[in-house]
Amino acid sequence: MNHVTVLLHEAVDGLNVRTDGLYYDGTLGFGGHSEEILKRGGRLIAADRDRVAIDASRERLAQYGDRVTFVQANFGDITQTLKTLGVEKLDGVLCDFGVSSPQLDVAERGFSYMASAPLDMRMNADDTLTAYDVVNKWSEAEIKRILYEYGEERYAPRIAWEITKRRANRPLETTDELVDAIRAAMLGKALREKQHPAKRTFQAVRMAVNNEIAEIMSLLDALPDVLNTGGRASLITFHSGEDAPVKAKLRSFADGCTCPPGFPKCVCGFVPTMRVITKKPIVPSDEEIEQNPRARSAKLRIAERI
Numbered sequence: 001m002n003h004v005t006v007l008l009h010e011a012v013d014g015l016n017v018r019t020d021g022l023y024y025d026g027t028l029g030f031g032g033h034s035e036e037i038l039k040r041g042g043r044l045i046a047a048d049r050d051r052v053a054i055d056a057s058r059e060r061l062a063q064y065g066d067r068v069t070f071v072q073a074n075f076g077d078i079t080q081t082l083k084t085l086g087v088e089k090l091d092g093v094l095c096d097f098g099v100s101s102p103q104l105d106v107a108e109r110g111f112s113y114m115a116s117a118p119l120d121m122r123m124n125a126d127d128t129l130t131a132y133d134v135v136n137k138w139s140e141a142e143i144k145r146i147l148y149e150y151g152e153e154r155y156a157p158r159i160a161w162e163i164t165k166r167r168a169n170r171p172l173e174t175t176d177e178l179v180d181a182i183r184a185a186m187l188g189k190a191l192r193e194k195q196h197p198a199k200r201t202f203q204a205v206r207m208a209v210n211n212e213i214a215e216i217m218s219l220l221d222a223l224p225d226v227l228n229t230g231g232r233a234s235l236i237t238f239h240s241g242e243d244a245p246v247k248a249k250l251r252s253f254a255d256g257c258t259c260p261p262g263f264p265k266c267v268c269g270f271v272p273t274m275r276v277i278t279k280k281p282i283v284p285s286d287e288e289i290e291q292n293p294r295a296r297s298a299k300l301r302i303a304e305r306i
């Protein structure tokens, strides 16, 4: 299993790792960012909701001994995780959102439109909601909504309609059957585009199954409370559905004043809690994109607790 870590140095540089610091990687995956943090010093809480990722990284990071604590947990539950571990504050939080290459590569997990598998897409195999449930049990309107919101899929109404028409005869059981329905709903022009016609729908269903936006919002809301003054957050997103809430929330921590423009002084009582370090997001170099095309859409935003 292999996952090429995106924006490895840029994201860890953003944390300003100190040897006496305590850091939290909320998306451990296959341990690339975590290992870089540990190489630079400090202690690390390494979390992932996927047991497979934890097991693989436990092996990779074994040499760091008790400087690293592994937890199978959602990053949206960061406050609860810290409470359980008896930790009050952190010096840095890193999250590299989305799905890992090994999750996509294991066909049976149902994340990939390139391989035939049951409709699953759960990052944590103990969760109950699956892609089968979303595709076969959610209403046409709900499916349309997630395709628009999470996939920015312009064919959302046609795809939602085609899915509901097909499942009226027999449930859609596999990734292949979903891909077939998507293809049937699209016009020839869209089928000839460079991007696979199922890419946006699969992303949207995966995000619904794993409640990904709510997880991101919950993590972002917790940042000012969990970070020490001077503590940093490095957040990597892969599409605008992830990046827009990150950008807006960080900005609201830095400048959430609600006074009408032109007021001589602030009277709304807003107190900034974070400073945005990256006025523009950091993106991968051409060289990184050439070596790892998956990095193409990545954006890194860094903020500091003040």
Ligand SMILES: C[S@@+](CC[C@H](N)C(=O)[O-])C[C@H]1O[C@@H](n2cnc3c(N)ncnc32)[C@H](O)[C@@H]1O
Pocket (backbone or CB within 6 Å): 003, 004, 005, 006, 026, 027, 028, 029, 030, 031, 032, 033, 034, 047, 048, 049, 050, 053, 073, 074, 075, 076, 096, 097, 098, 099, 100, 101, 123, 215
């Ligand atoms: C892009 S990969 C991270 C790769 C990692 N940075 C590396 O270098 O190997 C994203 C990981 O985040 C995990 N993940 C996604 N959403 C999560 C959540 N809400 N809570 C915890 N882990 C999550 C996935 O299971 C996956 O392993």
